[in-house]
Amino acid sequence: MEKLEHIGIAVKNLEESNRLFAKLLGKPHYKIEEVASEGVRTSFFDVGGVKIELLEATRPDSPIATFIEKKGEGIHHLAFGVSQLETEMKAKSDEGFTLLAQQPKDGADNKRIVFLHPKTTNGVLVEMCEDKK
Ligand code: ZN
Numbered sequence: 001m002e003k004l005e006h007i008g009i010a011v012k013n014l015e016e017s018n019r020l021f022a023k024l025l026g027k028p029h030y031k032i033e034e035v036a037s038e039g040v041r042t043s044f045f046d047v048g049g050v051k052i053e054l055l056e057a058t059r060p061d062s063p064i065a066t067f068i069e070k071k072g073e074g075i076h077h078l079a080f081g082v083s084q085l086e087t088e089m090k091a092k093s094d095e096g097f098t099l100l101a102q103q104p105k106d107g108a109d110n111k112r113i114v115f116l117h118p119k120t121t122n123g124v125l126v127e128m129c130e131d132k133k
């Protein structure tokens with residue numbers, strides 16, 4: 001893991017939360033992006049190089065909808081940037097962490113991503129992400 005890349009926050013209403021976080025952070029979001037395959041619409045804020053990713057479900061079976069149903073709005077995941085995603089996936093798997101997918105998926109913000117199961121990371125959903133080349 002090379003840096004804390006972003007913090008993902010599950011929200012019910014992206015427009016309302018964009019306004020709230022713009023007020024909180026003192027700056028507007030810099031992009032909105034839908035990831036249809038994951039059933040989410042995201043917006044991004046840059047805070048000194050670490051991003052805040054707001055996540056809104058676009059369909060009832062979206063992982064974000066399930067999360068909000070169970071736990072309510074709030075911090076959903078921490079994302080760490082890596083430069084060799086496949087190497088990092090193998091290393092983490094060998095060290096006993098459970099990967100939620102065996103292949104990276106396309107994430108928002110021009111990233112390839114994979115998640116580690118929270119049961120192996122002290123209850124924290126961890127994303128590893130790599131810039132698409
Ligand atoms: Zn993320």
